Amino acid sequence: MRMKTVALTGAAALAFVVPVQAPLFAQDAPAIAGPAPVATLVEAVDIPYQQFTLANGLRVVVHTDRKAPVVAVSVWYDVGSKHEPKGKTGFAHLFEHLMFNGSENAPGDFFAPLKSVGATDYNGTTYFDRTNYFETVPTAALDRALFLESDRMGYLLGAVTQGVLDEQRGVVQNEKRQGDNQPYGLTQYKIIEGLFPANHPYGHTTIGSMADLDAATLDTVKDWFRSHYGPNNAVLVLAGDIDAATARPLVEKYFGAIKPGPRSVLPTVTIPTLPAPVNAVMKDRVAAVMISRNWAVPGLNDPDNAALVVAGSVLGGLASSRLDTMLVKKEKLAVQVSASDRPFAQVGMFNMMAIVRPGVDPALVDKRMQEILADFLKNGPTEDEVRRAVTRFVTGRVEGLESVGGFGGKAVALAEGALYSNDPGRYKTQMLAIAAQTPATVKAAADKWLSRPAYTLTVVPGARDAYDEAKVPPRADVPVAPEQPVKGTRGPLPEVGQVKPLSFPKVERSHLANGITLIYAQRTAVPVTQISTAFDAGVSADVAGKLGTQRMMLGMLEEGTKRRDSFAIAEEQERLGADIRSAASNDRTTVGLRVPSINLLPALDLYADIIRHPAFADAELARAKAQALAGIKQELTSPQGLAARVLPPLVYGATSPYAKAQGGGDPRAIAALTPADLAAFHQAWLRPEKARIFVTSDRPLAEVKAALDRVFGDWRGSGAAGVKTFAAGRPSAPHIVLVNRPDSPQSMILAGAPTPLKGIDNLLLQNTANDALGGSFLSRINTDIRETKHWSYGVRGGFQASEFAAPYVMSAPVQADKTGPSIDALRTDVTEFLTTRPMDRVEFDRAITGAIRSLSGNFETSGAVLAAMQSNDLFRRPDDYYATITQRYRAMTLPELNRSIQAALNPRDFVWVVVGDAKSVKPQLDGLGLPVEVIEAADVAGPAPAAPAGAGQ
The missing domain is CATH 3.30.830.10 (Metalloenzyme, LuxS/M16 peptidase-like)
Structure with a gap:
């Protein structure tokens, strides 16, 4: 599960309106498209839907798209971090995780039954305004998906035990550490605290505080669920190979008996204005100064939102933006810039950012940012800038709307509109508003909101300042007595019907x-x-x-x-x-x-x-x-x-x-x-x-x-062509390389082992076997390090296939105090899988069945088909490889899969790279029985060069 911003305005596309059979060579398109044609195109964009509401208050929206035999199931709850009172920050996100850990009638991890039916794009996210869960499933598996979603909506609490709470609390805290561990990773806290009062609903991050997460008790989290997750507080969207007549009895069957709960109360939200400009400075272990200027602005439903979106594009979103043109290309004062409006349901945040070019005075960059903004507010954008911003915005939504679900498909557009604006068709209103912008409307909105005092945060290189979160030690592992979850009363999971085979295009x-x-x-x-x-x-x-x-x-x-x-x-x-x-x-x-x-x-x-x-x-x-x-x-x-x-x-x-x-x-x-x-x-x-x-x-x-x-057609090469030779290198002997990165709250572990395989060998057997070792959420190494030990937000491993090599690589960001134990656990997991505990029948059936059933969902989009075509060509597979892959899966046997991975991988061949704080990590590594080499982060790329010729002002 991961937090992700999905803007309401990302909900429509130019793609659905151009006549498919218009002759390509009738005439060239004009060099510049005027705003009227764009508005006309957006006017024609349509995601037709029907909706109904159950007696218990569950709102259901249905969109029919028959291009593939799959249905996107998307459940959006009206609960996010803005609903959290003081002392309970992070609860909405914590519950997002808890709701993946099984329910009374579907015990165990929810990813298991989803994977077994061939679900794709399945995940959950939490943000300020909502919590959502989504999966795209074969049409024949829709009953099972609805059972699972309804069970965690209405029959969850009996499966939430102290052990489950401790497990997911640890996972969430490592998700937080993983974000904090990035360069500039602490800026989100400072900016939100700088823009909003402490008691403001948007005044804290969704991830929450370590102290509040530690303080969460079983009773408090259960009370949180009872207060927010009822059917009358949710929107269910079904999009794809489904219609309303079919959907209604299914939804009634699975959700109708769930009793309504309290409705979430929309918090009272004001858009704060700072009394005076604020200039804050923080230190972090970064390579360059970052200047971030920020304002609180209106949210999605405000008339000024569309103009602010366009303003962000013109200022710093387009490749031709004002900031990029002036600060990066012409004046060469910055190496990276951006500007954007981030609209939420009730407020938004507008940001201008520049990474200062090393050697340049940050004060000069700050001054020029102010001058560029002042000129924009005084004169506004040009007509051409507005047109380009609108065209880029509209066409940028094509890819998302080709998909029925996932993070940005049609189900998202409908759900956001229903939840945030009481209108599933809000996407169209938003797109029309964007297309209708003029230089005057953009200038007026920008002047109204961006002429106000800004919160400016400057991040300078240096030892990271101490911050409250770093002072909270990792929660001690406290064994809890085994608890017996409540037994379910709804019977077994529904059977999955006959899944239609993949129809891969010719x-x-x-x-x-x-x-x-x-x-x-x-x-x-x-x-x-x-x-x-x-x-x-x-x-x-x-x-x-x-x-x-x-x-x-x-x-x-x-x-x-x-x-x-x-x-x-x-x-x-x-x-x-x-x-x-x-x-x-x-x-x-x-x-x-x-x-x-x-x-x-x-x-x-x-x-x-x-x-x-x-x-x-x-x-x-x-x-x-x-x-x-x-x-x-x-x-x-x-x-x-x-x-x-x-x-x-x-x-x-x-x-x-x-x-x-x-x-x-x-x-x-x-x-x-x-x-x-x-x-x-x-x-x-x-x-x-x-x-x-x-x-x-x-x-x-x-x-x-x-x-x-x-x-x-007339292109000819000139001169000598390049020639590649592939003499195999000699991999390093197994050891640990520790890259010293002081003050790291996590250690990044990357481990690699050479194998005799090449990508052209066709690794389908090995990759299918690896589904159980490191290739899926349910893999051995992720289950052990994340779910059982909760030392990481996520661990993965797999064969990294190139044309003439395919080493096995594992990635594991882990909390710093568990670095050595994590390496020890990974070695044990891999060794047991290759020797005493190979892939078992349950893992085999799940991998094979899930792989076959997920094919239609995997290739729903043109981008996925294009990538498959290129992989087939690189690895010398036939063009119809995926059209025939089902037969290959069905012919596999469990012994064959185990032999394939056992012959390829030796657990003793791994070399380990660890990036972390050497003073606390090295003592953990010294007892692992491998040589440990310590290097400084600054030395990884060798000595710094002199300034390149012509690089100065």
């Missing part, structure tokens, strides 16, 4: 005029085209001795071409609603495009120009290098960043091409890079002979091919 292949292979699948749920041009390069092609060259080259693609500068590239993407992104795995370098299909032709002109004609201009490179070097410094303050830099050479061997995967690269090499270096890498690796183009689109293959031929 994958077709073609070739462009110059021979580039085109791999295509048609998806018509939304009129959007997604393209990924994958080059046979990747991290393994990075330049030995100049690690980071590829990453710098990719970062420079959108910083200017022979025809467009970086400002033009950013603005053109925003006008088209296009999203162009580059990335690299160990084996492939990819440049992706996502765009509404109506704008495919002009977007491809831009996309091809970025890929084929990057300029690598000196001035842009100097700025990009400064940003990259600052990013590496930030990596060296992050527990995950440090561990990820240290492990690859150890597990692959220093001479393996895959050992080059060391974060942002070598800072000394990056400082010395020249435009010629980047151009040479680009010429050697981003060339048509090394390219394959993957596409999912509502447009037919012939149209897509013609459009791609128009921009790539």
Whole structure:
């Protein structure tokens, strides 16, 4: 379970309104789309629904979407942290966890019955205004999902024992430590305390305080449940392969007998205004100064909300934003900026943020932020800025609404509207309000709310200031007598009907005029085209001795071409609603495009120009290098960043091409890079002979091919192509590397073991066996470290498949005082699984059944299909691999799975990387029987380079 912000305004999409059969080549889309067409498109967006209310007050909303045989089940409770009184902070989030630990008629972890039916996107979240639970299940499993949701709504308390409370309290506290352990991880507390009075409903974080969580007793948490979680305090949304006529008797059957409880009382909320500007300073172990300026502003239902959303985009949300253009690109005072409005149900928080470029006076950055805001308030945004912000906002919702559930699908849109605005169709009103914004309306709202005094927090590098949470010692493990949960009275879980098989789209292949292979699948749920041009390069092609060259080259693609500068590239993407992104795995370098299909032709002109004609201009490179070097410094303050830099050479061997995967690269090499270096890498690796183009689109293959031929068909490589060689490296002997990171409330454990496997071996057997060891929430290692011992928020392990290697890697952030015991427990868990306690029949049945039943949910979206197409190609699997995978699962046997993982993995081969406070952690490691090497975090990337040429003002 995790806390996540899901804004009400993220609820509609341009995608549902463009005529699917409009001829692609009738005419090119105009370069700039005016606001009227956008408003017209949003007007046509529709998520049709029906609703009814049970006698006990449960409100039910139903949306029918038959594209896949799955149903999203989403239950939203009108209880969040704003309802918590003093002394009970964190209770709503704690109960989110408790409600996953079984109920009277479904004892045990809720993830077990959900996984066994093939549920996807199942989770729960808590925030200021609500607690929600959601899962997407095969249609045939809807009865079981409704039984489970109704049981934890109406029949929970008999299963909540002292042991369950202690277990989930520990998990939540480690979730809190995990957040606090990040660079700038304490800023959320300071900002909320600075903006809101202590007794304000929004005046404390959702995670709560350690002291309040420790003080929670079994009686107090049960009273909390009785006061808030009744059916009349909830909204149930069903979206997908379902209709209201079918849904009503099912909902009546499972929820109708639950008695109503007290209704949550909407707290009285004011939008506080500070009497004068506040400038606070805090120290943290960070690499760069952060300046964060904040205001309390109106919430979702206020008429000014839409204007503030647009204001945030124009100021710091768009790639072409005012802050990015001035502070990062032109004046080179900052390495990262942002601005945004975060609207909640009754209030919002508006934030402007800048990470100061090392060597720059923070006072200058603060002054320029004030001046940029003052100019915005005085003159407002331009018409073009508003159009770009609106277009980006609308098209950015396409991906979420292709899904019926999850964190941002159609069920979320309907539930948020019902709960926060008493209107499931509120998403449409919100989208129309966004589309209707003008420079005048945005200026008026910004001037009204952002001219008020701000709370400014400056975080400076230094030893982290002592804070109250750090003074609370980890709760001692207190054994409790076994308790007998209340026995259920509703009978067994409903049976699951016949689950419809996956209908994976037909994958077709073609070739462009110059021979580039085109791999295509048609998806018509939304009129959007997604393209990924994958080059046979990747991290393994990075330049030995100049690690980071590829990453710098990719970062420079959108910083200017022979025809467009970086400002033009950013603005053109925003006008088209296009999203162009580059990335690299160990084996492939990819440049992706996502765009509404109506704008495919002009977007491809831009996309091809970025890929084929990057300029690598000196001035842009100097700025990009400064940003990259600052990013590496930030990596060296992050527990995950440090561990990820240290492990690859150890597990692959220093001479393996895959050992080059060391974060942002070598800072000394990056400082010395020249435009010629980047151009040479680009010429050697981003060339048509090394390219394959993957596409999912509502447009037919012939149209897509013609459009791609128009921009790539005449492309020819020049000069010598890059060549990769794969000599296996020699992995490190088993030992522990302890990276000293003082004052860490958690230790980050990353462990890796080499295996004889390669990704091209097809690891389906090993991955299925690993479902029981480390590949799922119910795995042995997560159950042990998180659920049984509650030393972590989550532990995972799995084969990290690359084309020519597949080491096994485990990740475990654990509370600092349990670092040594956690490593000992992980070693025991892995050893027993591979020797005396292999995968059992229950785990086998759950893994196989869950894998088969989840296939339709896993491939509900075009993005999932596109990723599968690329994986199949990389690992040399047939294009119909997923269309035939059910038969592969059904043919597996338990002995076969155990043999597959036992032959691949040796528990004695692990090398361990621990990032934590050496003074408290090393004594725990010394007794584990492995050599311990201690290094300082600052030394992980080697000596710092001199300032790169041209980097100064």
